[in-house]
Amino acid sequence: MADALAKTGFLGKEEHAPTKTFVLWRPTAKTGLMSWLTTVDHKRIGFLYGISALFFFLVGGVEALLIRIQLMVPNNHFLTAQQYNEMFTMHATTMIFLAVMPLSAAFFNFIMPLQIGARDVAFPRLNAFSFWVFLVGAIILNIGWFIHDGAPNGGWFGYTPLTTKLYSPNHAIDMWVMGLQLLGVASIAASLNFIVTIINLRAPGMTMMRLPVFTWMTLVTAFLIVLSFPAITIALVELMMDRLFGTNFFEVSGGGMPILWTHLFWVFGHPEVYILILPAMGIISEILPTFARKPLFGYPIVVFSGASIGFLGFGVWSHHMFTTGMGTMGTAAFSLTTMVIAVPTGVKIFNWIGTLWGGHISMRTPMCFALGFIWMFMIGGFSGVMHAAAPADAEQHNSYFVVAHFHYVLIGGSLFALLAGIHYWFPLMFGRKVSEFWGKLSFWLVFIGFNVTFFPMHFLGLNGMPRRTFTYDSNMGWGTGNFVATMGAFLLGIGVGTYFVVMVYTFFKGEKVAKDPWDARTLEWGLPAPPPEYNYLVIPTVHARDDWWYEKHHRSEVAAERAVHAKEDAAHGGIHMPFQSIYPFIAGVGILVGAVGIAVVDADPGPGLVGRKLATCLVGFAILLVASLLWSLEGNDGYHIHPEGEVEGDGHGH
């Protein structure tokens, strides 16, 4: 496949006359700010996603702590009602869209191309564009903290008509709508890129059923994103039209239907849950075999169950709406589909245990987080089954029981796996390894803090405490549970703080390790740490499911084969690398200006005049247009690196 592609003009091998002008200058900086603004290297883009995600993870964590301080005692007034509503809205929005999703995207970017033996993603500049648009969305969402209108306060689910102009007149909701819309653009563009990459750029011999499970879950997640985000995109466009132009999609006085929003939102919102958890399951499915030192138990079934979770995930959205009065048949149908989705989820847990069974388990830090994941995800999964029983859910819905449930899935699940993944791939990314003592200490702090915070919330919910409430009365019996939860939250905060301090320390001063310190199994571990810009000196030929493990046990045979391929590659002109480009970044700047115009600038006084709002939007649009034009004119050229490191431009007389 890669050979076939190399023979087409697609990878930039066609002849060009040297006609590049000043505006179509191709940046070549390899260090400094410019190198980051113009990078198209999937590993660097992965780092950009990762750093942004960790930053917003800390922001979301601070929001969470403020929420917990407010609820520490009954009738507290640490925050006002308005501030509290902003906090829980932004905590959820931040953690979902600006922390967990981009952290998953960081792994998709960094790890997935390495796992399939590729040199980059299929569309490197589009990949950079996805990141910049993500960053713009994140900025738009958070501008509210710094301006008078305040941060979005309508909940991460933004139910109408509360979020219509009538009930939320200022720009807070505009920023939320615009921010999410842009994050959708970023996610869909990135996902299409990943899908094309996984389908087209696999190394020879890397059949679909040899794909590492993490890459499989990347593929399923990418499809989920591409198929589910259009639903919220429609909903957000309609809400924005209501807010900006006075349409009546959700405006009740004009005959709008608020229930339409809830359906559109959850048609997106439920697959979103799997968008958050499937990458985590993929990471776990990499870590467990490595540290149990045997292959994943039932690989085809794990892959198939991941895919069926993806399919079924589109058929359960209304279980978020059991209390909206859907009637008996609708409720029963969604109740049963929700139970069905528990089966493939349970299957994964069985197979992870099967992987451990008969292994030689090395209890290293990534493994601690991975095992913690299984335990916590089991609890979250089981409380999820409880919600599937719709009549029981009528009591639990919107109570702290639900808060407990989804934090077990999202922290105990997604976040534990992502923290495990950082530990696991840290040696590959930076050539250094986190100290076992400090790694395990941070694990236990996080694990205990997490449970002390969220386990009592099951009981708070069963005792009738509703969520999204800035205060509760002292006579309701919720004082102790909340106090314990807040203490746990501080411990969790200390744990997460320890984790990051240790990471930063390790980045600068950690123990240096040779490649493959875990004796791992998948292709990426055969690379030097950190991997060179071009990843693979010679595109590997894949012989088995855990190909690096296979290579380690068939060294001479693989080496001989590789020597032959190296000669063939050299005959093709060396390693082909795409040029860097500044235009994805400039397009992002244009979108930022336009989005500020739409969401932050006050409406112009009268029609027919070009006021500040329209002018800002037009300037942003013009920048975007020019950047897109130059982006397409500069072409998809690249240059060649020869194994010795010699560089030669192929747009210049190659």
Add this chain to the structure above:
Amino acid sequence: MRWPILSAKSTALRAKTAIALAGAALLPGCSWIRAFDLNGHQSTIDVEGPVARTQTNLFYVTCWVTLVLFIIVGAVLAYAMVRFRAKTEADEHAVPPPQGHGNPLVEVGLISGAVLALVIIAVPTVKGIFYTYDVPEVQKGEAYQVTATGYQWWFKFEYPAEQIAGHGALTTGNELVIPAGRPIHINLRSMDVMHSFWVPKLAGKVDMIPNRANLLWLEAEHPGYYWGQCAEFCGESHAVMRFRVIALAPSEFNAWLNSQMAPARDAHPGAQPATAEATAQFASVRSFGQNETGATGAFEVSPLDAWRRKQLPDSNEDPALIARGRELFSEKTCSTCHTIRGNPSAVGIVGPELTHVGSRSSIAGGLLDNTPEQLRRWIHNPEAVKPGNKMWVTGYVPNHITLSAGDEVCLVSYLESLK
């Protein structure tokens, strides 16, 4: 003590809470156990009606099934973690174990087991869905109808069966009084944004959605006093949008209906309005802390009896203050938003109907106990009690309403006299 109206009981409660909190911080393992209490006013476990009982019983089914699964799977996982752990460096570098790829028979067996466990949950789930949705067919005839409408941030309750000439259906606010032992069919409506009607001890929640006619049914097994609150985020003061349900024996319910059907009580016809500033009643006027509790403890021990006491006029009410309060109710434009049947100027429909507000056990959307001091606190600065509320935003602020201490005393006297 700066808190004269508080009963000793509530002070004791606060003290207990403080001790519990201090204990939780200082003595781990001692009072932490209270974090697992399930006997609060809004408990979904300690339920008192057939709908909530069906829901709770189903919860127990899911709980036991998943608990058994958790113990089995957890035991296997724990065993694997201990048994197959590499104990030494040498273990870690030993020859790798056999590279097995799985066992289809084990997979099929486990999948079947999981499906079976889900069927155990699915059967009562589907039965429960049909039972809890609407009043069972055989009981439909005896079901009592009410309509509950959500507003930002209070509940309106209407009794379509009780029509009052010239006014329409009997209307109350924030306290739903129902006959015990009889199914209640509640029509759920919303006037603005989405809300959700939830009385945990009687029934799970159903949302109140604009442009959508939802319904819910519940039944109280015996007379009682129940706490409820809005369970769908509905804006700034969502957390303090609360209400009560009071279930009465049929005869007492009918007596209550009769008293409510009557127009507002004119306590002392012909009394001269007080003219001087009357501040005596709030000699101990104090400012309330932001977000301070409105629970005075009066409804903790025997809430239903406390509610019954509220039905009776206060023995030492002052006719002059009441008469002046009635004038102020119009002067301060309260009457443009609130209806008081029997007060011809009070015909507004934006806010809760206040015809018998003095007989309610709570005010401000179930947030504050209905005592003179709490009522004064509410009308003194509504924004501090319930941020963003309409009385403040569309009443006090645009109309520049200011109340002197004397005005407050008179208004409180008037409203409390409306039994």
